[in-house]
Amino acid sequence: MSSLPRAIDLKLIGCQACGLVLDNQHQHRDARCPRCEARVYSRKPDSLARSWAYLIAATILYIPANLLPIMLTTKMYNTESSTIVSGVIELWQSGAWDLAVIVFTASVVVPILKIVLLTFLLLSAQLRSTWRQRERTRLYRVIEYIGHWSMLDVFVVALLITLVHFHKLALVQAGPGIIAFGAVVVLTMLASMSFDPRLIWDTKEPDQRPPQNG
Amino acid sequence: MPISESPDNTPSLPTPEVKRPARGSLSLIWLVPLVAALAGLILIVRSVVQAGPTITITFETAEGLEADKTEVKYKDVVIGKVQALALSEDRSHVVVTVDLNKSASNVAVEDTRFWVERPRIGLGGISGISTLLSGAYLGVDIGTSTESREAFVGLEKPPSIAHDLKGRRFSLHTDDANSLTIGSPVYFRKMPVGRITAADLDVDGKGVTVQIFINAPYDKFVNTGTRFWNASGVDLTLNAAGLKVSTQSVATVFAGGIAFQSYNEEDPSQPAKENAEFTLFSDQATALAPPDGIGIEIRMVFGQSTRGLTVGSPVDFRGITLGVVKSIQIDYDADKRDFFTNVDAEMYPQRMGPAYSTLLKTQQQLGLGPEDMVALLVSHGLRAQMRTGNLLTGQSYVSLDVIPTAKPVKFDADARPLLIPTAPGNLEEVQAQIQSIVRKLNAIPFDKIGNNLHETLRSANGVFKQLDQDLAPQAKKMLDEAQHTLQSLDQNLASPDAPLQQNAGRTLEQVDSAARSLRGLADYLEKHPESLLRGKAENPEPPADAGKGSTP
Numbered sequence: 001m002s003s004l005p006r007a008i009d010l011k012l013i014g015c016q017a018c019g020l021v022l023d024n025q026h027q028h029r030d031a032r033c034p035r036c037e038a039r040v041y042s043r044k045p046d047s048l049a050r051s052w053a054y055l056i057a058a059t060i061l062y063i064p065a066n067l068l069p070i071m072l073t074t075k076m077y078n079t080e081s082s083t084i085v086s087g088v089i090e091l092w093q094s095g096a097w098d099l100a101v102i103v104f105t106a107s108v109v110v111p112i113l114k115i116v117l118l119t120f121l122l123l124s125a126q127l128r129s130t131w132r133q134r135e136r137t138r139l140y141r142v143i144e145y146i147g148h149w150s151m152l153d154v155f156v157v158a159l160l161i162t163l164v165h166f167h168k169l170a171l172v173q174a175g176p177g178i179i180a181f182g183a184v185v186v187l188t189m190l191a192s193m194s195f196d197p198r199l200i201w202d203t204k205e206p207d208q209r210p211p212q213n214g
Numbered sequence: 215m216p217i218s219e220s221p222d223n224t225p226s227l228p229t230p231e232v233k234r235p236a237r238g239s240l241s242l243i244w245l246v247p248l249v250a251a252l253a254g255l256i257l258i259v260r261s262v263v264q265a266g267p268t269i270t271i272t273f274e275t276a277e278g279l280e281a282d283k284t285e286v287k288y289k290d291v292v293i294g295k296v297q298a299l300a301l302s303e304d305r306s307h308v309v310v311t312v313d314l315n316k317s318a319s320n321v322a323v324e325d326t327r328f329w330v331e332r333p334r335i336g337l338g339g340i341s342g343i344s345t346l347l348s349g350a351y352l353g354v355d356i357g358t359s360t361e362s363r364e365a366f367v368g369l370e371k372p373p374s375i376a377h378d379l380k381g382r383r384f385s386l387h388t389d390d391a392n393s394l395t396i397g398s399p400v401y402f403r404k405m406p407v408g409r410i411t412a413a414d415l416d417v418d419g420k421g422v423t424v425q426i427f428i429n430a431p432y433d434k435f436v437n438t439g440t441r442f443w444n445a446s447g448v449d450l451t452l453n454a455a456g457l458k459v460s461t462q463s464v465a466t467v468f469a470g471g472i473a474f475q476s477y478n479e480e481d482p483s484q485p486a487k488e489n490a491e492f493t494l495f496s497d498q499a500t501a502l503a504p505p506d507g508i509g510i511e512i513r514m515v516f517g518q519s520t521r522g523l524t525v526g527s528p529v530d531f532r533g534i535t536l537g538v539v540k541s542i543q544i545d546y547d548a549d550k551r552d553f554f555t556n557v558d559a560e561m562y563p564q565r566m567g568p569a570y571s572t573l574l575k576t577q578q579q580l581g582l583g584p585e586d587m588v589a590l591l592v593s594h595g596l597r598a599q600m601r602t603g604n605l606l607t608g609q610s611y612v613s614l615d616v617i618p619t620a621k622p623v624k625f626d627a628d629a630r631p632l633l634i635p636t637a638p639g640n641l642e643e644v645q646a647q648i649q650s651i652v653r654k655l656n657a658i659p660f661d662k663i664g665n666n667l668h669e670t671l672r673s674a675n676g677v678f679k680q681l682d683q684d685l686a687p688q689a690k691k692m693l694d695e696a697q698h699t700l701q702s703l704d705q706n707l708a709s710p711d712a713p714l715q716q717n718a719g720r721t722l723e724q725v726d727s728a729a730r731s732l733r734g735l736a737d738y739l740e741k742h743p744e745s746l747l748r749g750k751a752e753n754p755e756p757p758a759d760a761g762k763g764s765t766p
Contacts, residue, residue, distance in 0.1 A: 012227075021227060022229060030232055032232070034229075053243045053246045053247045054246055056250070056251075057249070060247065061253065064257040068257065068261075176257065183253075187246070
């Protein structure tokens, strides 16, 4: 499969905005489409670096997201703060195991899965692994798809804050954890967006055939 | 297809323009994880910095406490949270681990107190209602000490006085707590001005020390001359004015309380210092009695029974209670082979009032001590007597009184306790007198007297018998003769034929004629008084009417 020519091999580049095909003999970093002035690149520039940056940031923020309370619930003069995990445990203990599973999946499994899988994809792309490239590409699509669902928890909190507002009787406030968690979700989404799945197929060194006319 | 051919195949393909963007550095993207790391670091650092000290508090029970839920509140501000609950090693207590906030790090000082705030209903009111809904929380009273502390012993009840409450504390000493409890109010002019904060037995177990707190600004009313008394319950007074019921408030009837008043309202003394010590009197009358001054231990030795005398019985001097009996002990005199009773009492000579000061003045002039004063009084005849105070209950009291007729005794002014000579009481005196009478009566030989009397009566009986036999017949004969004599007398004198009677009649006729002639003579003499001198005239004068005409 790898013997099949890629656009990059043919020194061709397509403008992402207007579809103009350009000759990319020189492989300039800051090339622009002469027609629509959109940036043209055969691979997303600094894709791996960007992805790594977002991913590391997301991983860092995932720690406070889980440790800090995401929600402060005031019921009858008694304020309780709940983190993501404590909320799940509480749901489970109160018998709503179905809800607990949903929240657990959306708020714990998905972000962790995303971070782990992205790390795997980034590592394998960086090492130019030829192992199961097709599956890895599919995996990337899955990651992109499930990424949005992580925002479930953020939406739940946002909804509760606006809905439950009965002063001393019942009051829900956002905790600092939800900000971190929201940032994690956004950062993982950015990380997956920054990743160029075409890199999965770039198993040969780009410098293997340096542009002679450059 | 060779790559070198491609430009030839597509000669018309445009080449991209190269435009260097203003911001070129791609490494800016690494700011994102940097910011994230910074944010995470800030959050972590903040949580580390914000974490205040961790303290442990022991409680009797963890009722209502929950790990990770129960909060620590000071003035309803959350300053910490219960982190863990565990049993103490000996399982006698519950050890509560509390994470305090950074801002509350100065809370954990030496005299800070913690308690579990629960709904409480007491005589002082209802507290902690909000905990009914919110659940229990840990209350804090932050101390003023600067020394930090990590392990605390929690209070089972909220402290009645918070540290930041302005006012002053005082200690009161009393014999028994008498229904005073922590939280009982303190009254000044029947206004609640403070509370009892602690009531503890003294170390020696001989009394109770009650700590009270008087709120500012009322604490200024407590001065060195202030008297405190137990205002618990109802004060019933029955006197000449009738029945009087007085109480500080309804609460004191049930919860007890303390009242105070200055001894001398006109002469305000120095304001009392913080933690000053006072005596707690049992009632208002005792509290406002003249100051007792220094007590003198006295001992009285009674030879008689001390029935009716109890510990606490008054020692009385002419109706003024000078002291109380402290102990009554029976002892044995080996020499006299007799029992006697030692009655120890505490006497406050100052209660004698002006008498004492007068005595004291004379003493000081003489340069004598208070014991010498007692010696002086004893030499004047001061004696202790046991008297019955209440005939119904048989309660007795010790009466000190000057008995001028008392026999002089030796008095040792250096003895401790002072030995006051005793004299038999009034009742005892009467008893002794009756006893001596009885003894004298006993000495009379009633048996012999009886025997003599018996003999006398017997001989008399013999005499009477003799009289009856010898005298009676003769007497009868004599009476018969007498009757006979009287009868003959009657015949001679009383019958009309009796010669005596006839003689008497004749004699009376002659007396009658003699009297008539005497009257004639008297009439004549009246008419003719001169006839006494001239004798009887020849021509009798005309009757009285002739004499009339001759007169002018």
